[in-house]
Amino acid sequence: MNGVYEKLLRCRDRVRERTDFTPRAAVVLGSGLGDFAREIQVECEIPYGEIEGFPVSTVQGHAGRLIFGMLSDVPVVCMKGRVHFYEGYSVSDVVLPVRLAGLLGAEFLFLTNAAGGVNPSFHGGDLMLIRDHIALFAPNPLIGPNLDELGTRFPDMSAVYDPMLQDVIRKTAEQYRIPLQEGVYLQLTGPSFESPADVRALRMLGADAVGMSTVVEAIAARHMGMRVCGISCISNPAAGLTNKPLSHEEVQETADLAAADLKQLVTASIVKMKDL
Numbered sequence: 001m002n003g004v005y006e007k008l009l010r011c012r013d014r015v016r017e018r019t020d021f022t023p024r025a026a027v028v029l030g031s032g033l034g035d036f037a038r039e040i041q042v043e044c045e046i047p048y049g050e051i052e053g054f055p056v057s058t059v060q061g062h063a064g065r066l067i068f069g070m071l072s073d074v075p076v077v078c079m080k081g082r083v084h085f086y087e088g089y090s091v092s093d094v095v096l097p098v099r100l101a102g103l104l105g106a107e108f109l110f111l112t113n114a115a116g117g118v119n120p121s122f123h124g125g126d127l128m129l130i131r132d133h134i135a136l137f138a139p140n141p142l143i144g145p146n147l148d149e150l151g152t153r154f155p156d157m158s159a160v161y162d163p164m165l166q167d168v169i170r171k172t173a174e175q176y177r178i179p180l181q182e183g184v185y186l187q188l189t190g191p192s193f194e195s196p197a198d199v200r201a202l203r204m205l206g207a208d209a210v211g212m213s214t215v216v217e218a219i220a221a222r223h224m225g226m227r228v229c230g231i232s233c234i235s236n237p238a239a240g241l242t243n244k245p246l247s248h249e250e251v252q253e254t255a256d257l258a259a260a261d262l263k264q265l266v267t268a269s270i271v272k273m274k275d276l
């Protein structure tokens, strides 16, 4: 059997030794957004380190655990912390948690991240509904033998971010009066932030936000037929749009400021998604 698939099944078996909880939705929490996990009525928590083979983050602020529980009346699994390609993990390890959530039963995937604002009208603290992504600079997680058990060799990516889920999020934001930008997210590998010239180039390509995650997870999830949606927390104007140097600390601090709105938006949206 393919090594990537074998590892995935081993992780699923480890989780199944601990819980038979079947999530309907999976939520991936990005930098500084971990607070959301408090909304969940927890049934089972598993630190990533206790699942043999599961990638464990080396970045501060990304401490990882799988949290299974109820978000209102929706069974969810929440991935508190994720690993990034720049940490040196293979891209198949980076997307393992999302695939695992799919294997455990999650139909919906809600991705969140902290991102730099490439669109000059965005401000630090804005939330952006991801309408589409640019994957040209991200490693493709489907390279290698196709995992036929999960999906087809050449999956369609013409509507990665589910239009109905986008609508739910838009309506929820309106209902709760949470200002919501919309745009295209572009993933680079990082870990260095962009140069001002990088950011001008990305803007010309049609990006509104730039970050170091999310796109690979969205591709892996679509490959297996999950319905995907995502929100970026714009933690800073991207390099060159202000004359302030960028720092991981600033990213986390700003993400913390937006956390309350994001938490409300994610929670209320997931509760509505269950009727789709």
Ligand code: HPA
Pocket (backbone or CB within 6 Å): 114, 115, 116, 117, 193, 194, 210, 211, 212, 235, 236, 237, 238, 239, 246, 251
């Ligand atoms: N660039 C890339 N990734 C990021 C940024 C940024 O400016 N802010 C938060 N994540």
